[in-house]
Amino acid sequence: MTVHRDNQRLLIVTGVGGFIGSVLAGRLNADGYRVVGVDDFSTGKRSNVPLGIDLVEANLASASLEQILPSQAHAVLHLAGQSSGEISFDDPVGDLEKNTVSTLRLIKYAVAANARRIVHASSMSVYGSVADEPVKEDTKLQPLSCYGVGKAAAEGYLHVFSRRLPFVALRMFNVYGPGQDMSNLRQGMVSIYLAQALDTNKIVVKGSIQRYRDFVYVDDVVEAWARALQRDEALNSAINIGTGVRTEVGQLLNLIEATVPGTTVEVADNTPGDQFGIYADTSRMARVLGISATVTLREGLQRFVDEVRTT
Ligand SMILES: NC(=O)c1ccc[n+]([C@@H]2O[C@H](COP(=O)([O-])OP(=O)(O)OC[C@H]3O[C@@H](n4cnc5c(N)ncnc54)[C@H](O)[C@@H]3O)[C@@H](O)[C@H]2O)c1
Numbered sequence: 001m002t003v004h005r006d007n008q009r010l011l012i013v014t015g016v017g018g019f020i021g022s023v024l025a026g027r028l029n030a031d032g033y034r035v036v037g038v039d040d041f042s043t044g045k046r047s048n049v050p051l052g053i054d055l056v057e058a059n060l061a062s063a064s065l066e067q068i069l070p071s072q073a074h075a076v077l078h079l080a081g082q083s084s085g086e087i088s089f090d091d092p093v094g095d096l097e098k099n100t101v102s103t104l105r106l107i108k109y110a111v112a113a114n115a116r117r118i119v120h121a122s123s124m125s126v127y128g129s130v131a132d133e134p135v136k137e138d139t140k141l142q143p144l145s146c147y148g149v150g151k152a153a154a155e156g157y158l159h160v161f162s163r164r165l166p167f168v169a170l171r172m173f174n175v176y177g178p179g180q181d182m183s184n185l186r187q188g189m190v191s192i193y194l195a196q197a198l199d200t201n202k203i204v205v206k207g208s209i210q211r212y213r214d215f216v217y218v219d220d221v222v223e224a225w226a227r228a229l230q231r232d233e234a235l236n237s238a239i240n241i242g243t244g245v246r247t248e249v250g251q252l253l254n255l256i257e258a259t260v261p262g263t264t265v266e267v268a269d270n271t272p273g274d275q276f277g278i279y280a281d282t283s284r285m286a287r288v289l290g291i292s293a294t295v296t297l298r299e300g301l302q303r304f305v306d307e308v309r310t311t
Pocket of ligand 1: 015016017079174175
């Protein structure tokens with residue numbers, strides 16, 4: 001592994017073969033950071049890894065991180081993991097290893113590498129069932145899925161080690177956009193529906209179309225990560241990353257139908273542990289990170305479809 005002299009600017013980004021991690025790693029590399037990316041390619045793809053970063057292929061749940069990663073790092077941005085609530089019920093122990101044990105082991109590495117902070121991919125799933133109003137970060141965590149329990153536990157470990165390793169936990173809502181895995185029909189509401197619409201003109205919706213979510217475009221999310229890396233006001237807190245807009249699944253389907261004409265919809269049984277409705281209170285994101293989401297769902301969907309059609 002290359003040894004970088006300038007560790008002030010050396011970042012470890014995990015999950016670089018995945019959707020958000022690959023876009024973020026490319027952005028940070030373009031910003032002038034030296035990026036060492038980690039992925040085990042259990043779901044991610046080598047072709048997603050941006051040019052210009054050093055790649056370490058490793059499973060965070062089992063590898064000897066202190067031996068295979070740089071001995072010093074400026075910060076760790078942790079996006080590797082199993083990212084589906086539905087899949088977490090197939091193998092809860094596997095989910096725990098991928099999302100929680102991996103985080104704990106990465107914390108241990110980051111402390112040894114004298115990292116100044118760790119930014120962590122948490123999720124709206126930590127909240128569980130909430131009232132029909134924007135959810136604030138101080139809401140009691142009552143996750144409904146094994147995935148949500150693992151993400152909440154990972155946040156707990158970050159708190160435990162926060163005096164030695166300050167953290168920022170970004171509770172992302174439904175992230176969508178180009179780069180999402182269109183072949184995985186169990187992960188990512190927008191990509192699942194869009195893939196079905198483009199492939200067969202028929203969307204099978206698992207659960208009520210009255211459910212509601214907060215759909216946030218990947219570029220807005222990556223901007224939030226870039227700021228969480230720099231702002232000290234963000235340290236040792238959890239921050240919702242969303243748009244603050246409440247969108248019913250039916251409204252999303254209408255927008256997809258407008259973008260992919262002729263699409264029909266069939267409603268099937270819901271998946272275990274699914275939250276009925278949730279959307280973000282984004283005031284902490286605005287105050288601490290200084291941003292609000294800029295891309296509307298209509299615009300983001302159009303960009304996503306245009307990208308899929310040209311690749
Ligand atoms: N996409 C969303 O809407 C969303 C919302 C909230 C939180 N998150 C979280 O953000 C992170 C990134 O999400 P994404 O959509 O890019 O997911 P993704 O599935 O596209 O990427 C995750 C990557 O992590 C890798 N990985 C999994 N387990 C690993 C391990 N043990 N060691 C090394 N690499 C491993 C996978 O191969 C994959 O490349 C995940 O932790 C996810 O739970 C995502």
